Amino acid sequence: MSNFSILKERLMQETKVKISEAVGEDLMIVQAMNTIDELNKVLNSLSKRLREWHAYTLPELNHDVEDNEAYCRLISTKSYDELKDEFGKNTMGGKLSDEDIEIQIDIAKNITETFKMKDKLVLYVETLMKRIAPNISILAGSSIGARLIVNAGSIKRLAMMPASTIQMLGAEKALFRHLKTGARPPKHGFIINHPYVAAAGNSKGKVARILADKLSQCAKIDFFKGDIVADKMRKELDEKFKKE
Amino acid sequence: MSNFSILKERLMQETKVKISEAVGEDLMIVQAMNTIDELNKVLNSLSKRLREWHAYTLPELNHDVEDNEAYCRLISTKSYDELKDEFGKNTMGGKLSDEDIEIQIDIAKNITETFKMKDKLVLYVETLMKRIAPNISILAGSSIGARLIVNAGSIKRLAMMPASTIQMLGAEKALFRHLKTGARPPKHGFIINHPYVAAAGNSKGKVARILADKLSQCAKIDFFKGDIVADKMRKELDEKFKKE
Numbered sequence: 001m002s003n004f005s006i007l008k009e010r011l012m013q014e015t016k017v018k019i020s021e022a023v024g025e026d027l028m029i030v031q032a033m034n035t036i037d038e039l040n041k042v043l044n045s046l047s048k049r050l051r052e053w054h055a056y057t058l059p060e061l062n063h064d065v066e067d068n069e070a071y072c073r074l075i076s077t078k079s080y081d082e083l084k085d086e087f088g089k090n091t092m093g094g095k096l097s098d099e100d101i102e103i104q105i106d107i108a109k110n111i112t113e114t115f116k117m118k119d120k121l122v123l124y125v126e127t128l129m130k131r132i133a134p135n136i137s138i139l140a141g142s143s144i145g146a147r148l149i150v151n152a153g154s155i156k157r158l159a160m161m162p163a164s165t166i167q168m169l170g171a172e173k174a175l176f177r178h179l180k181t182g183a184r185p186p187k188h189g190f191i192i193n194h195p196y197v198a199a200a201g202n203s204k205g206k207v208a209r210i211l212a213d214k215l216s217q218c219a220k221i222d223f224f225k226g227d228i229v230a231d232k233m234r235k236e237l238d239e240k241f242k243k244e
Numbered sequence: 245m246s247n248f249s250i251l252k253e254r255l256m257q258e259t260k261v262k263i264s265e266a267v268g269e270d271l272m273i274v275q276a277m278n279t280i281d282e283l284n285k286v287l288n289s290l291s292k293r294l295r296e297w298h299a300y301t302l303p304e305l306n307h308d309v310e311d312n313e314a315y316c317r318l319i320s321t322k323s324y325d326e327l328k329d330e331f332g333k334n335t336m337g338g339k340l341s342d343e344d345i346e347i348q349i350d351i352a353k354n355i356t357e358t359f360k361m362k363d364k365l366v367l368y369v370e371t372l373m374k375r376i377a378p379n380i381s382i383l384a385g386s387s388i389g390a391r392l393i394v395n396a397g398s399i400k401r402l403a404m405m406p407a408s409t410i411q412m413l414g415a416e417k418a419l420f421r422h423l424k425t426g427a428r429p430p431k432h433g434f435i436i437n438h439p440y441v442a443a444a445g446n447s448k449g450k451v452a453r454i455l456a457d458k459l460s461q462c463a464k465i466d467f468f469k470g471d472i473v474a475d476k477m478r479k480e481l482d483e484k485f486k487k488e
């Protein structure tokens with residue numbers, strides 16, 4: 001009995017170690033990317049709220065500045081009178097009390113801070129990507145690369161995927177529509193945003209296939225901690241796609 | 245022609261003044277309450293994200309601390325080792341790098357700041373409510389009072405409503421279900437949260453009717469800038485509902 005309980009204790013210990021080892025760096029990327037997506041939604045909805053509110057007093061600013069980050073930064077850094085001088089000298093907006101303006105500035109500051117938070121996360125993902133998937137980062141860029149890893153679930157699963165699956169990652173909806181209704185199959189998923197594919201004109205499908213093929217090699221090399229080969233690949237592809 | 249253009253100019257001027265005067269303080273309450281609702285959603289979703297992420301390294305903290313604000317404050321103020329000592333000495337959580345922990349702390353700080361922002365907005369609404377709707381604030385509390393104004397659209401529209409409408413504000417869905425399908429009519433909307441109604445046991449409907457009647461009087465008095473009568477009302481109702 002005593003032997004048995006020692007065995008049990010040991011096994012428990014070992015399981016705990018294994019669970020704790022299973023937390024890999026690619027999981028961090030998955031979490032960070034999900035948080036970035038959430039932040040994008042949050043920033044959008046909060047900026048809209050501030051715009052609606054602030055437009056009571058200075059609708060011209062809302063109209064002239066389309067970028068949310070710039071809009072919030074303006075409100076949080078310049079005084080109301082400065083903004084009025086700059087954007088709407090004869091504004092129709094109502095006069096608000098100092099209290100109202102103050103709380104709007106507070107909200108704008110909070111949103112600006114959250115924008116900075118998002119930038120930090122993007123940088124963090126970049127650093128991680130360079131470390132755990134250097135080849136993918138070089139060839140696809142850290143943002144598209146991270147999307148691929150998130151969609152696959154982990155770098156291991158991405159490494160096990162055939163190139164054609166990598167080509168379609170992010171286009172699941174169109175792919176299943178194709179399988180179900182016989183509509184035209186998608187030619188590319190996330191990699192549509194890659195400069196090669198975006199610039200390819202009518203041969204997007206072909207370029208996407210070649211790129212996915214190379215990315216699949218990169219994923220395998222990165223997963224098995226191989227050398228850096230992506231810069232050479234990138235040079236070759238640069239040549240190839242320039243000629244066409 | 246010159247006379248005509250002068251007239252046009254004058255009319256434009258006058259319209260601008262009227263538009264700018266139409267921005268009343270109750271509009272500020274509407275905006276602030278909408279922003280508070282948005283912030284509640286935001287805080288919820290961001291906290292969930294952080295919980296999911298942080299649970300990789302210290303699942304015990306996620307389990308033990310249910311309140312989102314407390315959870316984020318703990319992560320943003322205590323070091324990882326302190327948290328580990330306090331919540332999970334033999335944690336199964338994986339070991340994260342300093343970088344990972346740092347970004348989690350940043351997110352926790354950001355969420356904590358956003359919680360503070362929300363508290364500021366709640367205070368702001370309270371101040372406004374005391375100024376533009378002192379009687380409603382005394383009788384219903386600033387939070388329920390603000391909800392009533394937001395739902396009515398403005399203090400003017402709330403003042404014009406019959407008591408029975410005020411009683412139902414916030415229960416529109418149940419009311420229309422009643423009208424459409426003949427289901428039982430709702431007895432109360434937002435005022436269900438009022439201490440009188442909440443404590444009323446089986447006579448919730450009756451208490452809600454009496455309260456809505458008094459609130460309707462308060463709304464009229466507040467809109468026409470009358471005296472403070474709500475403290476007397478409150479005393480009467482306190483007596484009345486205690487007896488039952």
